[in-house]
Amino acid sequence: MDQRIYLLECKIFFRNKTLLTGILILLISGFAGLYFGKNFIERQKEVIRKAEKLQTENTARNIKYFGKELGLVLYHTKFSMASEPRNWAAFSNGQRDINPYLIGVTTLGLEGQLYDTDLNNPTTLLLGNMDLAFVFIFIFPLIIIAFTYNLLSGEQESGIWGLLRSQSATPLKILWRKFAIRMAAIYLTALVLMAAAGVYLRLAADLRLLTVIVVLSLYLLFWFALSFWVISRGKSSSVNAVTLISCWVVLNILAPALVNVWLTRKYPVPEALETVVMQREGYHEKWDMDKRVALNSFYRHYPQFKKYPFPEELAFSWYWYFAMQQNGDDQAAPGARSMQHKLTQRNDFTNAVAFILPGIQTQLTLNGIAGSDLQQHLDFQQALRNYHEQLRLYFYPAIFQDQPAKSIDWSQFKLKHYYEDGSGAIWQSILSLVVFTSLLSGMAIYNFRKKMY
Amino acid sequence: MKTILLIAGSTWKASFRNKATLALTLILGLALCLATYIGWQNFNIQNGQRLKYKQIVRQQWLAKPDKHPHRMAHYGYLAFRDKHELSFFDFGIESFAGVSIFLEAHKQNTVNFSEAGFSNGMLRFGEMSVAMVLQLLVPLLIFFLGYNSISAERENGTLKILLCQGVSWRALLTGKIAGIIAVSFTLFIPVILLTIFMWAMLSHWQVTADAAIRLLLLVLAYAVYFIICAGIAVVVSAVHKTSRAALTTLLACWVFFTIVMPRITQAIGVKVYPSPSKIEFAAAVESDLHQQGDSHNPDDPHYAKFRADVLKQYGVNDVKDLPFNYGGYVMAEGERISADIYTRHQKALTKTFEQQNSFQVAAGYLNPFLAIKNLSMALTASDFNTFADFQDQAEVYRYGLAQRMNKLQKEKISNTPPGEKDKPLTISRAHWAEQADFKYVFKPVSQVISHHISTIVSLLCWLMVLLGCLLLSSKWVKTL
Numbered sequence: 001m002d003q004r005i006y007l008l009e010c011k012i013f014f015r016n017k018t019l020l021t022g023i024l025i026l027l028i029s030g031f032a033g034l035y036f037g038k039n040f041i042e043r044q045k046e047v048i049r050k051a052e053k054l055q056t057e058n059t060a061r062n063i064k065y066f067g068k069e070l071g072l073v074l075y076h077t078k079f080s081m082a083s084e085p086r087n088w089a090a091f092s093n094g095q096r097d098i099n100p101y102l103i104g105v106t107t108l109g110l111e112g113q114l115y116d117t118d119l120n121n122p123t124t125l126l127l128g129n130m131d132l133a134f135v136f137i138f139i140f141p142l143i144i145i146a147f148t149y150n151l152l153s154g155e156q157e158s159g160i161w162g163l164l165r166s167q168s169a170t171p172l173k174i175l176w177r178k179f180a181i182r183m184a185a186i187y188l189t190a191l192v193l194m195a196a197a198g199v200y201l202r203l204a205a206d207l208r209l210l211t212v213i214v215v216l217s218l219y220l221l222f223w224f225a226l227s228f229w230v231i232s233r234g235k236s237s238s239v240n241a242v243t244l245i246s247c248w249v250v251l252n253i254l255a256p257a258l259v260n261v262w263l264t265r266k267y268p269v270p271e272a273l274e275t276v277v278m279q280r281e282g283y284h285e286k287w288d289m290d291k292r293v294a295l296n297s298f299y300r301h302y303p304q305f306k307k308y309p310f311p312e313e314l315a316f317s318w319y320w321y322f323a324m325q326q327n328g329d330d331q332a333a334p335g336a337r338s339m340q341h342k343l344t345q346r347n348d349f350t351n352a353v354a355f356i357l358p359g360i361q362t363q364l365t366l367n368g369i370a371g372s373d374l375q376q377h378l379d380f381q382q383a384l385r386n387y388h389e390q391l392r393l394y395f396y397p398a399i400f401q402d403q404p405a406k407s408i409d410w411s412q413f414k415l416k417h418y419y420e421d422g423s424g425a426i427w428q429s430i431l432s433l434v435v436f437t438s439l440l441s442g443m444a445i446y447n448f449r450k451k452m453y
Numbered sequence: 454m455k456t457i458l459l460i461a462g463s464t465w466k467a468s469f470r471n472k473a474t475l476a477l478t479l480i481l482g483l484a485l486c487l488a489t490y491i492g493w494q495n496f497n498i499q500n501g502q503r504l505k506y507k508q509i510v511r512q513q514w515l516a517k518p519d520k521h522p523h524r525m526a527h528y529g530y531l532a533f534r535d536k537h538e539l540s541f542f543d544f545g546i547e548s549f550a551g552v553s554i555f556l557e558a559h560k561q562n563t564v565n566f567s568e569a570g571f572s573n574g575m576l577r578f579g580e581m582s583v584a585m586v587l588q589l590l591v592p593l594l595i596f597f598l599g600y601n602s603i604s605a606e607r608e609n610g611t612l613k614i615l616l617c618q619g620v621s622w623r624a625l626l627t628g629k630i631a632g633i634i635a636v637s638f639t640l641f642i643p644v645i646l647l648t649i650f651m652w653a654m655l656s657h658w659q660v661t662a663d664a665a666i667r668l669l670l671l672v673l674a675y676a677v678y679f680i681i682c683a684g685i686a687v688v689v690s691a692v693h694k695t696s697r698a699a700l701t702t703l704l705a706c707w708v709f710f711t712i713v714m715p716r717i718t719q720a721i722g723v724k725v726y727p728s729p730s731k732i733e734f735a736a737a738v739e740s741d742l743h744q745q746g747d748s749h750n751p752d753d754p755h756y757a758k759f760r761a762d763v764l765k766q767y768g769v770n771d772v773k774d775l776p777f778n779y780g781g782y783v784m785a786e787g788e789r790i791s792a793d794i795y796t797r798h799q800k801a802l803t804k805t806f807e808q809q810n811s812f813q814v815a816a817g818y819l820n821p822f823l824a825i826k827n828l829s830m831a832l833t834a835s836d837f838n839t840f841a842d843f844q845d846q847a848e849v850y851r852y853g854l855a856q857r858m859n860k861l862q863k864e865k866i867s868n869t870p871p872g873e874k875d876k877p878l879t880i881s882r883a884h885w886a887e888q889a890d891f892k893y894v895f896k897p898v899s900q901v902i903s904h905h906i907s908t909i910v911s912l913l914c915w916l917m918v919l920l921g922c923l924l925l926s927s928k929w930v931k932t933l
Contacts, residue, residue, distance in 0.1 A: 018701070029713065036720045047730040054736055065749055076749075080732075098549070098569045102732065112555070115565045118731045121806040122546035123719065123837045125569060127813070128577050130720040142708050150697065157697075237697045242473065242597055245704055249593065254484070256578035257585065261491050263575065264568065268498060272566040273506045273553055276531060280555070281513060284528045288518050313874050347573050360575055367574055374573030 009181045019182070022143040023189050030135045030193040034090075034200055037131030041090040044101055048082040051102055052415040055080050059410055067405040070398055071318025078104035081387055081416040083380040086371045088208060090201045092133035092363075094372025098125055103384055107395050109328040110388045111279040111336055114381060115272070132197055133366045136216055137359050138252060140186070141223040145244040147182045148227040150237040151175060157237060172448055183224055190220060208369050211426050218433035219362045225440035232447035252359040259353050259360075267346050275335035282331025286324040298323035301330055308400035319400050326392075340378065347374055355432045365429040371420045383418050456620055457628040464632025468598055477594055478640060481586065485644050488583045492541035493651055503533040503552065511890050519879040522866065523784070526858035529557030532847045534564065535893040537834035538655040539667055542648055543584035545835025548576060554844075556851035556891075558858065559788065561795050563731070564844060583644060584829050587675055588822060589711055592682040595637055596703040599686025601696035602629040603930075608696060612932060622926040626687055630923075633683040641679065645672050666898045671832045677912050678825040684919035691930045710822045715813060718823070722812035728805045734798060741794045748787035759786060773868060780870075781862030788859060792852045799848070803841045810837060817911035824911045831905045834895050838904060843893055850891050857888060 013019055059077050066072040083101045097120065105113045128134070152175055155161040165171045194213060203209055230243050286294040291312065299306050311317045354361040367373035391413075398408060468474050510531045517525065532554050540547060551564030569576050579585060603625070606612040615625060652668060653660055686703060693699035729737065746755030760772065763782070772779040817824030830836035865880045902909070922929075 032717065032720075036724070039724060043727070043730075047732065050730075050736075051732045054732055065751070095569075095572075095574055098567070100731075102730070104732065115570075116731075117551055117563045117565055117567070117570070119563065119728065119734055119802060120549075121723070121728060121809055121837070122550040122567075122840055123806070123810045123813075124723055125549040126546050127715045127719040130716045134716065138712060139708075146701070146705075154697075238601070238700055239473070241697075241700050241704065245593070246477075249590070253579045253589070254581075256575050257581035258487075260572070260575045260578075261495075261581050263572075265494065265498075268502075269566075269571050270502045270505075272571070273502060273533070276553055276555065276565075277506055277509060277513075280528070280531065284524075287524055288520065315871065315873060315875060315877050343571060346571065350573050350575055360578065363574055363577075374571075 006177065006181070009177055013181050013185065019147060019185070022146055023185060026135070026139065026143055026186075026189045027192070029139055030132060030189075031196065033130055033132040033135040034193075034197055037093055037129065037133075038090040038201060040093050040097070040129060040131070041085045044085055044096065048084065048102060048415070048417075051080050051082060051104070055104070055413075055415050059413065063405050063410065069318065070395075070403055070405045070408070071321060073405045074107045074322075074395060074399065076106070078106055079387070079391055079413055079416070080104035081380075081384045081418055083376070083418045083420065086420075087201050087203055088212075088370040089372050091131065091197055091203070091212075092366040092370040092372055093129040093131045094133075094367035094370055095374055095377060096372040097129055099374075099377040099380075101380075105384065105388055107388070107391050108322070109279060109283055109325040109332075110385065111275055111329050111332040112283075114384065115276075132193065133363065133370075135193070136190070136219070137363055137366075140190070140220055141248055141252070141359075144182075144186060144220065144223045144227055145241070145248065147186065148179065148224070148231060149240040149244050150231075151178055151182075152231045153235065153237040153240055156234075179224075179228065186220060186224075187217070190216065212366065212369055215362060215365050215426070215429055215433070218430060218437065219358060222358050222433050222437045222440070225437045225444065229440040229444040229447070232444040232451075234447070234451060251357060255357055256360055259350070259357070263346055263349055267342050267349065269339055269342050271335045271339035271342060275332045275339060278335050279328045279332035281328075283324050283328030286327055291320050294320060294324045294327050297327050297330060301326065302396070305396055305400065308397065310400075318402075322396065322399055340381075343374065343378060347378075351428070355428060356436075358433055358436060361429050361432050365426060368426075376420045379420055380418055387416055456624045457631060460620075460625060460628025461631035461635060464602065464629055465635045468632070468636045474594075474598060474636075477597060478636070481590055481594055482640055482643075484581075484586050484590065485583060485640065486647075488581050488586050489541075489644070489647050489651060492544070492582050493655070495544070496536060496538075496541040496655060499547075499552075500536050503535070506531070506553075507533050507890075514888070515885055517882060517885055519882050521877055521879055522781070522858040522861040522884070523558070525885065526558035526855050529555060530850070530854060530888075530891060531555055532850065532891045532893075534840070534843050535895075537839070537895055538652055538664060539671070539833040540835045541651060541655060542582065542671070543829045543833040543835050544580050544582045545584075545830035545833060546837060546840060547835045548572075548580060550840045554847050556847060556854065558784075558855040559791060561792075561799070561848060561851070564840075564847075583648065584826075584833070587641070587644070588678075588825055588829065591637055591640065591679065592711075592822070593707055594640075595633055595679065595682045596686050596700075596707060598636055599629070599633045599683060600690055600700040600703050602633065602687050603691040604693050604696040604699045607694070607932075616932055622930055623923055626691060626923050626926050626930075629687045629690075630680070630683045633686060634680055637679045637683065638676075641675065663895075663898050667832045667834075667901070670898070670902070671829065674825060674828050674832070674909075674912065677916055678821060681821050681912070681915045681919060684922070688919070688922055691926075710820045714816065714820050715823060715826075718813045718816045719809070722809035725812070726805050726808040728802060728809065734802065738791075738795055738798050741798075742791060745794065746787075746790050748783065748790075755790075756783070756786075759783070775868055778863045778866040778868045781859045781864075781866060785856055785859040785863065788852065788855050792848070792855075796848065799844070803844075806837065806841070814907060817908050818914060821912065821915050824908050824915070828905055828908045828912065831901050831908070832898075834901075838901075839895065842896055846893055847891070854888055 055078065062073050062076045066076065081103055085096065085101065089096055100116065100118045102118070103114065103116065152161070155164065161171070164174055168174060197203060198205070198209070226247060227244060230240050230247070235243070295310060308319070310319055350360070351364065354364050364373065368375070514530065517528065534550070534552050536547070548568035550567055552566045554564045555562045579589075603612065606615065616622070649668065652664065656664065685706070689702050689706075690696070690699045693702065743750070747753045748756060763775065764770065764772065767775055769775060813823050814827055817827060827836070831838065861880055861884055866878050871878055
């Protein structure tokens with residue numbers, strides 16, 4: 001009996017053009033999101049491959065032209081590091097368009113090079129990427145709203161509800177059945193898209209996949225619960241639609257925009273400009289000072305290099321030059337540290353606020369899993385700092401002893417790949433979504449109970 | 454005419470009698486006040502930071518001691534992107550574009566430190582500005598107000614009565630639209646006044662005609678936009694049998710026009726016109742440089758000829774015998790060639806970006822939201838073109854600085870290089886003040902308009918279509 005009714009409901013569902021259109025919109029935009037998301041990441045991978053080749057060529061040319069002076073070779077030679085995108089990055093492009101994923105630095109001062117951006121079209125950055133995460137976070141809720149807003153009110157308005165109530169002992173069950181069919185349809189669509197993503201983006205069947213599925217399922221469930229609560233209030237279809245759309249606007253546009261304003265006011269980053277000014281001054285002023293000033297400051301940072309004799313009598317030496325460059329970094333260091341600290345604070349603040357904003361929460365979780373969030377970029381910068389330090393420690397003695405470029409084994413300096421392995425605050429996300437979903441469902445069930453009996 | 458006013462008046466009254474509308478209007482009004490305050494704060498904070506460091510950079514530049522001019526060319530300059538006074542109204546790409554650029558000899562750097570780079574993604578959900586509220590949320594309010602304007606009359610059976618009483622379809626639709634416009638203008642007019650006040654304050658009460666025209670056009674553009682939105686709402690309501698269906702259609706349109714379509718059109722634009730990454734760009738510049746003349750290559754044919762030519766011209770055998778500093782002379786040539794090549798590539802890149810953006814400019818004919826978005830950004834100087842123009846002006850300044858230093862080196866520095874152990878040659882620091890401070894000049898509004906003529910036309914097209922709909926209304930609307 002029950003099965004037959006469900007079958008009937010299914011039939012009604014598929015007869016309904018609005019519902020089919022909704023599913024179709026989800027599938028089309030989902031596949032578009034997959035395509036553009038993957039396209040975006042493939043392009044980054046291609047650029048990294050090209051950079052690998054270019055670095056070898058450029059280094060060889062620099063050695064050919066300037067081989068006599070190692071200092072001059074290093075002045076020109078860039079050592080690149082690439083933040084390799086995970087397959088998941090195609091699912092959620094996150095901040096990978098804004099933050100550079102490939103940074104080439106010379107062994108000169110790092111602070112003047114670390115923040116160079118890629119060549120971006122700011123309009124594209126403003127409008128944002130079209131990826132599957134966008135479809136899940138923005139479009140799925142809208143379709144959920146479209147599917148459910150008139151479930152009860154529609155029946156009421158057409159006069160069927162009264163009939164049902166008088167004839168059936170459990171009118172709520174009928175409502176629930178309709179709701180369940182719509183949930184099944186949405187989840188099935190989500191499953192199809194996830195399966196497509198799994199194949200198309202070659203996602204491994206691991207804990208990450210499971211986490212994403214859990215988080216997204218909960219996110220969709222949250223919207224069902226919200227919708228369920230709104231319809232349980234028993235208002236008219238139009239009021240429900242207006243309420244739900246307003247909820248969507250507040251949760252996914254207005255509240256994030258406000259939080260963002262709060263964030264930028266609470267943690268402004270003037271340190272960014274300060275770092276640049278300090279780095280430039282810290283290095284350049286040394287040209288007009290006694291060489292010892294730069295050198296002493298350099299030795300304070302690297303006492304181990306005191307043992308290399310300094311050619312004091314020369315007007316210019318690469319020894320002096322690299323020491324001056326290093327001075328710039330030391331001078332900029334407090335600003336740079338404070339900037340990093342600010343960014344970490346911003347990150348923490350957003351994560352905390354996200355607890356009450358499911359859209360942001362889910363986006364942050366997806367970005368974390370995809371390795372495309374701010375934290376990942378900060379880690380990448382740190383990795384580059386470490387790599388740069390390694391290069392310094394390796395090359396300084398060679399420069400200070402005026403070794404020829406030939407004495408260096410350049411083949412060891414290929415483009416460096418960086419693989420990040422964090423995954424963000426998953427438990428917070430799950431907890432937040434579960435809390436709000438249960439709260440809303442509880443309120444909805446209470447409303448229904450009150451009305452029915 | 455009287456009927457139209459009557460209908461408009463009653464629509465206006467009915468709207469405010471509805472508690473939900475009143476609440477929404479109030480919320481939006483608050484949001485607008487908040488957005489104005491935020492925009493003002495944002496302008497002050499951002500501009501304050503930039504001005505502060507701009508002054509520091511200038512002071513440091515002037516305070517440099519006697520130096521070799523080439524050292525000064527490498528010391529270079531830091532330029533900060535100026536904010537237009539009107540950018541408090543619309544943030545546009547402001548947060549997504551860099552703020553500072555280091556200008557030095559032989560090297561073109563990127564504009565760094567965008568606010569977006571300091572964000573962990575929340576910025577992508579949208580930014581709170583007056584323009585955002587007006588573009589995104591006010592239309593939503595208009596749709597909420599207008600979805601049942603005709604369909605409710607139809608459902609109640611009052612539509613037939615109205616039409617029987619001799620009210621024409623044209624008058625009915627016009628009256629309803631006018632009523633809704635009036636409601637949206639109760640929000641909009643205070644915003645205009647507030648904006649004018651803020652703008653005057655941010656310009657320190659010294660307003661320019663250019664900015665005034667920008668603001669006037671901005672107000673007109675938004676007024677047209679609201680009229681279009683109100684028109685869409687009423688027309689959609691007129692063609693639907695039930696209010697519910699009209700509301701569904703309007704909301705679907707809103708979501709598609711404001712959320713989905715902008716991303717998709719831009720994604721398509723990027724796909725059709727791919728732009729090079731930085732390393733590809735640099736590699737292309739370098740490869741051109743190798744072909745045309747590479748000052749780093751000791752065996753470069755261009756520079757061999759360049760040298761032979763100058764030796765011949767002065768009738769000497771060695772560059773050491775030239776009456777000026779040969780190093781400065783060669784560097785000027787190198788700077789000329791490399792800047793030339795770079796500018797060519799940069800122009801091509803800007804063109805590619807414009808082509809990418811052209812998709813959504815064209816989409817303005819289908820989507821009034823995109824049209825107003827583009828126009829609003831352009832008029833408040835927070836659009837891509839202003840950013841590209843800043844980059845161009847910064848490059849011109851960089852080139853001027855480098856060449857000035859090369860000229861100083863050529864003329865003031867001895868052509869006999871000092872020995873390895875001698876003191877380096879310098880020139881007087883009095884020359885540093887000759888290099889004026891970097892000052893970004895915004896494009897005049899006439900250029901902005903001529904560049905965005907297509908966007909303006911697209912908004913006017915929408916207005917025309919709407920008027921057409923009204924004039925021919927009796928032909929297409931069904932009473933029952």
